[in-house]
Amino acid sequence: MADRPMVIITAPLSNQALDQYASYYPEVVYAPQEPGSDMLRPVRRVATTPQEAHIDNLASAVSAEHSRATFACGGIIKIARPTSPDSTPRGESEVLPSTHPVTLRFGPDGSGNVLSLPADANSDAFWKLLKACTPASFGRDGQNVLDENYRKAGKLDVAAFCSDFCPYTTGIFNIVNQLLVPSLNADRSVKAELYKLNVYSGPGGMFKPHLDTPRGSTQVGSLVDSLPSEFEGGSLSVRHRGHQTVFDWAANSANSIQWAAFYSDCEHEVHEVTSGNRVTLTYNLFLVPRTDLQAGRPHGLNVSAFPLAQLLKQALHDPRFMTSGGELGIYLAHRYPHTHNELSKLLPSCLKGADMAAYEVARSLKLAHTLITTSEDSMTAFADEYYEESYEEDNEGNLPLDEEGEVLDAYGTYHPHLMTFEANHEIIEDCDRSKDVDMGCVMYSGRFMWLNESTHTELSRAGLRYGNEAALSLTYTSAALLMRIPTTSERATAGWLSEDELLEVTAEVADRRGANLERQQQEAEDWEEYWAKRARAHRQQRRMREGW
Ligand SMILES: O=C(O)CCC(=O)C(=O)O
Ligand SMILES: [Fe+2]
Structure with missing residues (x-):
C-alpha cells in the first residue's frame, strides 16, 4: 500500500503484534509502556518523508503542551x-x-x-x-x-x-x-x-x-x-x-x-x-x-505564538502534507462533565489548559474542527446500534475493520469513537458543512491521524464509580479534538499553496501511484490479514480486562 495508514501514535502494542508491525515500520524504536510492563510502544519513528516529519513535529508540540498542563x-x-x-x-x-x-x-x-x-x-x-x-x-x-x-x-x-x-x-x-x-x-x-x-x-x-x-x-x-x-x-x-x-x-x-x-x-x-x-x-x-476587563487593556493571547500553531501552519503550506486531506486528532488532556449528546453545547467554553490551546489553534487557522466524545461507556451503545442498522452499507472501506465491523486504527486498535464518528457523519449527511462545528460533528474523510494517545481509559478508573456525591445526570467523558485538514487543492484555493506547488505535488503523486500499483495490492492484502489478527488479540485483551 503506497499510502500507509497515517495514524501515528496510538495504543501500546503487545510483543506478539510487534514482529508483524516491525516489518512495515522497521525504523520505529520501542520502549516499555511503563516500568516493568511487558507491553511495548513506539516512542520514536524516524521521519522518512516530509509528511512524517510534520506529524512528528506536531505530535511533540502536543505532548509538550500536555505535559506542561498544571492540574x-x-x-x-x-x-x-x-x-x-x-x-x-x-x-x-x-x-x-x-x-x-x-x-x-x-x-x-x-x-x-x-x-x-x-x-x-x-x-x-x-x-x-x-x-x-x-x-x-x-x-x-x-x-x-x-x-x-x-x-x-x-x-x-x-x-x-x-x-x-x-x-x-x-x-x-x-x-x-x-x-x-x-x-x-x-x-x-x-x-x-x-x-x-x-x-x-x-x-x-x-x-x-x-x-x-x-x-x-x-x-x-x-x-x-x-x-x-x-x-x-x-x-x-x-x-x-x-x-x-x-x-x-x-x-x-x-x-x-x-x-x-x-x-x-x-x-x-x-x-x-x-x-x-x-x-x-x-x-x-x-x-x-470575567468581569474585570478594562477598556483598552490588552488581553487574550497571541495564539499564533504557540508551537503547535506555527508547526501546523508550516505543514499546511507544504503540498506534501496530507495531500488528500483528512482529520488530525488530539486526545484532550482533561475529561469534562457532560450529559449524553450534549458535548458540543458544553464545550469549548469549559476547555482547560492544553486542550484550550489546541482548540484555539484550530480556530485561529480556520480549520473546520469539532470535539467528539471518546468515552466507551457513553458512546458504544449508540455506535453498536448504528452498526446493526447501517454501518456495512455505508462503509466505503476507508477504515480497516475487524471481522465484527469494529473500526481499527493502523495498529489494529479498536477506537469506539471512530464508529461514533461515522454515525454522526451519517446523521448530518445533508447538513451545511459550515455548520459542522456548531453541530459537534465533522465530515468523515476516511483519514485520521492522531498526534497523541488517549490515556484516560487506563487512568482514574475509580472515578467512573466513585464520586463525592451520587452522580446526577452529569458524567465525565474523555474527548478528542478533530481538525479537518483540507486537501492540497482545497489548500491552494484557500491560499495556503500556490498553483505551481499544487501542480508539482499532483504530478508526484500520480507518478508514485502508477509505479506502485502492484506493490500496493500485495501490501493491502498483508495489512488486511494483520488487522484481522490484531483485532482478535485486542478483543481478547478487552474481554480479559472486562472479565468476560
Ligand atoms: O479533604 C480533602 O483534602 C479532599 C476532600 C475531598 O476529596 C472531597 O470532599 O471530595
Ligand atoms: Fe473529592
Whole structure:
C-alpha cells in the first residue's frame, strides 16, 4: 500500500503484534509502556518523508503542551497571632502571607455555636463542632452511600455553618485563577462556591480515590482549604495522566491554613488521618465570564505564538502534507462533565489548559474542527446500534475493520469513537458543512491521524464509580479534538499553496501511484490479514480486562 495508514501514535502494542508491525515500520524504536510492563510502544519513528516529519513535529508540540498542563496547585497561609508573636518565627512571617484565626459559627441556623481555630481539640467548642457533624456520604454507582470503608469523615452542609475565612481576600483565589484557568481567553474566570465543611478525625478518617461529582457543566475543579487544627497523616494525593501531586499538611496543620486546588477530572484521595482532626472547607470551582476587563487593556493571547500553531501552519503550506486531506486528532488532556449528546453545547467554553490551546489553534487557522466524545461507556451503545442498522452499507472501506465491523486504527486498535464518528457523519449527511462545528460533528474523510494517545481509559478508573456525591445526570467523558485538514487543492484555493506547488505535488503523486500499483495490492492484502489478527488479540485483551 503506497499510502500507509497515517495514524501515528496510538495504543501500546503487545510483543506478539510487534514482529508483524516491525516489518512495515522497521525504523520505529520501542520502549516499555511503563516500568516493568511487558507491553511495548513506539516512542520514536524516524521521519522518512516530509509528511512524517510534520506529524512528528506536531505530535511533540502536543505532548509538550500536555505535559506542561498544571492540574493541581496549593499553598500555605500562616495564622498570625498578635497575642503570641513567638509562635511564628520572625523572618518567616515577613515572607509568607498570613491571616487571622478562623471563626466558625455552626448549628441548625449557622449561628448557635462559635469556634475559633486554632483551638484545643478537647475544648467544649471543638467537641460541639464534632458533635454537630453528620457522617459524610459519597456517590457510588449513582447512589449516595455511607460506607466508612470508603469514606470516614464528618460533614456540615453549607446551610449549617458560616466562617469568616475567605479564599478571595487571602489571595488563594488569584493563584488558582492564574494557574488553573490559563489566560488564553481573557473573558473567562473562575468562581469558588463554598460546598461543605468536613472533619476527618484520627485514627481512621479518610476518603479513598474518587473524582468529585460535577455539579454543573461549567465546573472546572475543586478547592480544599485545611483550617488550622492539628493532625497527623491525612495527606491528599491528586493524580492526573500518570502524574501525582501529594499535599502533606500534617506538619503545619496546627497554625496555618493550607490549600489545594485541582481540576475536576483529577482522581484524588485523602489518606488516613492517624491522630487529631483535619478540618476542611471545600469549594466547587466554576467557570464564569470575567468581569474585570478594562477598556483598552490588552488581553487574550497571541495564539499564533504557540508551537503547535506555527508547526501546523508550516505543514499546511507544504503540498506534501496530507495531500488528500483528512482529520488530525488530539486526545484532550482533561475529561469534562457532560450529559449524553450534549458535548458540543458544553464545550469549548469549559476547555482547560492544553486542550484550550489546541482548540484555539484550530480556530485561529480556520480549520473546520469539532470535539467528539471518546468515552466507551457513553458512546458504544449508540455506535453498536448504528452498526446493526447501517454501518456495512455505508462503509466505503476507508477504515480497516475487524471481522465484527469494529473500526481499527493502523495498529489494529479498536477506537469506539471512530464508529461514533461515522454515525454522526451519517446523521448530518445533508447538513451545511459550515455548520459542522456548531453541530459537534465533522465530515468523515476516511483519514485520521492522531498526534497523541488517549490515556484516560487506563487512568482514574475509580472515578467512573466513585464520586463525592451520587452522580446526577452529569458524567465525565474523555474527548478528542478533530481538525479537518483540507486537501492540497482545497489548500491552494484557500491560499495556503500556490498553483505551481499544487501542480508539482499532483504530478508526484500520480507518478508514485502508477509505479506502485502492484506493490500496493500485495501490501493491502498483508495489512488486511494483520488487522484481522490484531483485532482478535485486542478483543481478547478487552474481554480479559472486562472479565468476560
Ligand atoms: O479533604 C480533602 O483534602 C479532599 C476532600 C475531598 O476529596 C472531597 O470532599 O471530595
Ligand atoms: Fe473529592
